[in-house]
Amino acid sequence: MGNELNDNGGFGAAGLGGSTMDISIGDDQRRKAMTQTLTPPPETVAAPAADERCDRCNAAGKLRVKLAGGGELVFCGHHANKYADDLVKIAVEVAADPEFTWRGADMMAK
Numbered sequence: 626m627g628n629e630l631n632d633n634g635g636f637g638a639a640g641l642g643g644s645t646m647d648i649s650i651g652d653d654q655r656r657k658a659m660t661q662t663l664t665p666p667p668e669t670v671a672a673p674a675a676d677e678r679c680d681r682c683n684a685a686g687k688l689r690v691k692l693a694g695g696g697e698l699v700f701c702g703h704h705a706n707k708y709a710d711d712l713v714k715i716a717v718e719v720a721a722d723p724e725f726t727w728r729g730a731d732m733m734a735k
Contacts, residue, residue, distance in 0.1 A: 672720040673699045687725040691718040705729070 640642050673686030677699050684701035692706050709729030721727045
């Protein structure tokens with residue numbers, strides 16, 4: 626006796642009197658009966674606040690870049706445009722000040 630594969634695809638563990646108790650592995654009825662859980666969409670990145678500064682030169686922030694690893698960077702208009710080619714490669718999401726036109730916006734859309 627011991628662990629035996631039962632007809633349901635699970636293992637049976639020997640109990641008192643030689644009976645087995647089903648321990649299901651994989652697809653079982655409880656999983657089928659579970660309801661789905663709705664997950665809210667991920668938070669979107671917000672444009673830099675008026676008091677946020679460029680991580681490169683400390684000028685007023687115009688562009689926020691969210692990175693795949695979870696970090697964020699803020700750039701002034703000059704540095705956002707200067708590094709646009711590189712930023713589009715590493716950015717998961719970006720948000721610009723409404724009055725700022727970022728050179729990389731078209732590249733992100735592609």
